[in-house]
Amino acid sequence: MPSSQQMNRNTRKYELNSALSVLQVFNPLNDYHIHHINQSTSPSLLHDLIEQARKTTTFTIDTEDDYYTHQPALIQIEFIQHKSIILLIEINHLPHSSSVVFWLIRSLLKVIFNSLNVIYSWGDAKDQLSKFIPSRLLSSETLLEINNMNTQKIFKNWRDRKPKRQCISVSLDTVNRLCTYSLQEHREEQEIASQIQANQALSTIVEQEEEEENYAVLDYLDDYNPMNTLIIIDLPWPQASE
Template identity: 40%
Template structure:
């Protein structure tokens, strides 16, 4: 091969490589999916197994009619009127459920506390759900920020009962960095950890289920729960 031909091919390959790298775009959502699949492979496999059970007709996906709740996103764009209304609701609500989520980051960075999900529980009327996006809050000390802070502290009043899946104090400690509440606010919570109670109920009512091994109660999340038609048989 002549020097000129080699030089031309080398330049072409270099150009092609540069062009292909520039033209391939990876969206943030795709990056998150890749991270999830890579670092939570066990959870991905469990979810896949649940999906297979649904497809085989052995499970029904747990679904709630939207007529049973109203929901609000809490972030920097939430209006003062909405926040005032939610504070008023919180003053007249005594029972809540709570769950939190973290945002995966590229290793070696740790996950970032990103979402607090709170349900205002009522007996005879639709629930209110708030999704507090802590990575998108208003500027600290702004009027909107102070309203969100008041909302949190109202919900975490000592005469309110909050149900959670796991240790609520441990989960909420990850959110101290946002200055919406502090250790004193959280330690006055009347919390009810239903994880252990559910585990006891499940094993008592489904002692010989062939799918018990699928349930990792310590790591199970609300969105992963399925109402399953377990086939049980008496113990021998």
């Protein structure tokens, strides 16, 4: 059964979706197919994706962190084609680094990030991907070769040059809902982070107390060990009778 906190969050998300319903529905310009890349991905599919990547010259990329741990968790890549291919690379569910599947995933990324290709991103792609180097899917050398097109910077320049700006009319109630939702989400994230820190601190204290108790037991045994008060005399071994 979901907790009250989760139910409240779901309620707020429902209200947020209702508030955003005044916006136009986003419709992609082309069809797409999604592939989840993880330890269950078949080698044959990865071979096919590598071939498709070699035929593609433009890609979009985005990354996501885990909601609770804030650690790098997902790499999203789109092959920009008539029918786009979407890759969702699940970092926390990758195969062992010595497996064939892992090697194929790494090879796929190397083809995608070839310097001859253009990688579109919202923000600096190299900065986003650098967090995934510990996963061993990417190397710093591969990141240096990326031909990145930062659309966030391009959009900012376009917006600054645009003489007229069209704004969507949104009610004050919608604005209030958005602000309230963002504030509550921020508070919950802070509470989760504080709880994690408290648990880590408590775990450290418990370990220290257990270690002190172990030392106390050893001291007790040393103090009351009867062998400490005995004098052991090294008697000669009896000689064998001839």
